[in-house]
Amino acid sequence: xxxxxxxxxxxxxxxxxxxxxxxxxxxxxxxxxxxxxxxxxxxxxxxxxxxxxxxxxxxxxxxxxxxxxxxxxxxxxxxxxxxxxxxxxxxxxxxxxxxxxxxxxxxxxxxxxxxxxxxxxxxxxxxxxxxxxxxxxxxxxxxxxxxxxxxxxxxxxxxxxxxxxxxxxxxxxxxxxxxxxxxxxxxxxxxxxxxxxxxxxxxxxxxxxxxxxxxxxxxxxxxxxxxxxxxxxxxxxxxxxxxxxxxxxxxxxxxxxxxxxxxxxxxxxxxxxxxxxxxxxxxxxxxxxxxxxxxxxxxxxxxxxxxxxx
Numbered sequence: 117x118x119x120x121x122x123x124x125x126x127x128x129x130x131x132x133x134x135x136x137x138x139x140x141x142x143x144x145x146x147x148x149x150x151x152x153x154x155x156x157x158x159x160x161x162x163x164x165x166x167x168x169x170x171x172x173x174x175x176x177x178x179x180x181x182x183x184x185x186x187x188x189x190x191x192x193x194x195x196x197x198x199x200x201x202x203x204x205x206x207x208x209x210x211x212x213x214x215x216x217x218x219x220x221x222x223x224x225x226x227x228x229x230x231x232x233x234x235x236x237x238x239x240x241x242x243x244x245x246x247x248x249x250x251x252x253x254x255x256x257x258x259x260x261x262x263x264x265x266x267x268x269x270x271x272x273x274x275x276x277x278x279x280x281x282x283x284x285x286x287x288x289x290x291x292x293x294x295x296x297x298x299x300x301x302x303x304x305x306x307x308x309x310x311x312x313x314x315x316x317x318x319x320x321x322x323x324x325x326x327x328x329x330x331x332x333x334x335x336x337x338x339x340x341x342x343x344x345x346x347x348x349x350x351x352x353x354x355x356x357x358x359x360x361x362x363x364x365x366x367x368x369x370x371x372x373x374x375x376x377x378x379x380x381x382x383x384x385x386x387x388x389x390x391x392x393x394x395x396x397x398x399x400x401x402x403x404x405x406x407x408x409x410x411x412x413x414x415x416x417x418x419x420x421x422x423x424x425x426x
Contacts, residue, residue, distance in 0.1 A: 152179050157219065158230035159183040159241055161194060161202075165261045168289045168298075169230045172259065175302045178228065185241055186214035206235040213241040219249060226309060227254050231270075233262035233288075238270040243277060251281050257305045258286030268396070275411050282410055284308060285379055285396045304376075319345065319407070322423040323392075323415065330382055332407040336368035337384050341406055341424065348423040357395035359420055363388050371402040380412035381405065392422070 156173040158180070160166035166182070173180040193201035205211040221227065229245075231238050238260070258274065260267045267288040275283050287301045317332040319342060332338040344365060351359035357377075366387045377383075379396045383403035391403070394415040 152177060153224055154178040154226035154228065155221065155224045156180040156228040156230065157183060159239060161189040161232060164291050165230050165232050168259065168261055168293065171298050172228055172302060175298050176228065181219055183241060183245060184216040186216040202234055205240045211240045212244045212247065215241065215244055215248065221249055221251070221254065225254060226305065227251065227256045228259060229256050230259045233260050233265040233270060236265055236269050237273045246278055254282065255309060256281060256283045258283065259301065260286070260288050261291065262288055263290065272414065275413065279411055320425040322425065324420050328409045328412060330407040330409055333405050335370060335406070337370065337404045338406045340367045345424045345426045348421070350419055351392065351422050352419045353417055356417065357397055358391050358393045359415060360389055360391045363390055367404065369404050371404045373400065373402045375399065378408065380409040382407045382409060
């Protein structure tokens with residue numbers, strides 16, 4: 117009888133232990149990235165972009181969602197030497213390949229958007245995504261995979277397609293990109309988000325009669341610009357990436373070398389040269405940052421008329 121009681125007790129403990137282990141595993145699964153406010157959304161026809169997307173999601177501790185086309189892309193659909201499906205879509209302004217799965221972006225503030233480069237730009241299914249969901253108030257950090265084509269062309273096309281969206285410059289990755297490149301991309305996006313989340317002052321600026329908003333830094337130089345407004349000036353072209361003007365007033369200087377200029381940065385060079393950058397690039401020079409203009413387009417190679425307003 118004692119043996120029977122002991123056996124029942126042991127069996128009960130084993131069963132209870134198994135149930136508890138199962139509950140722990142299920143709870144852990146539910147908690148993965150449950151508080152994430154960022155998501156990696158990607159389209160990958162060959163698997164190359166998918167590998168980069170998973171690495172970014174891991175580094176950023178983000179959720180991850182694949183854009184699944186309703187009609188899967190086969191090898192023949194990507195044979196660019198023939199009149200393949202991808203060629204037809206990229207050459208058709210109205211092409212919008214259907215997406216098979218539903219994508220919920222409601223809880224996310226940050227979107228890492230990944231895609232391969234097709235014909236120098238994003239695949240048309242990315243436009244389907246932007247048409248299908250509300251990306252208002254989201255910050256989009258694009259990334260692409262390509263052997264040689266840069267991401268700038270596709271980012272420019274996306275901004276033109278929907279100028280109301282906040283689309284950052286993004287980054288191109290090769291299939292064998294290093295872990296350092298992944299970390300750098302995520303770190304830069306975090307820095308930009310931290311900057312955006314700070315309460316900032318804003319200033320309206322008219323460039324060739326088109327209205328933009330400068331998100332001002334909390335700095336003495338930015339306050340000086342506000343004090344001078346309103347004023348109108350002509351900004352000259354330089355280096356294929358900036359417009360500049362030397363102002364009669366001197367500004368407080370807190371210069372540093374940012375290492376990288378973002379398209380839309382408003383900077384002070386020396387103590388009186390006001391600069392608006394309309395392209396991104398690495399730089400060895402030092403500047404005092406005044407602010408940033410989101411979604412600033414390429415301003416071309418001529419001088420522009422600029423009006424800074426209160």
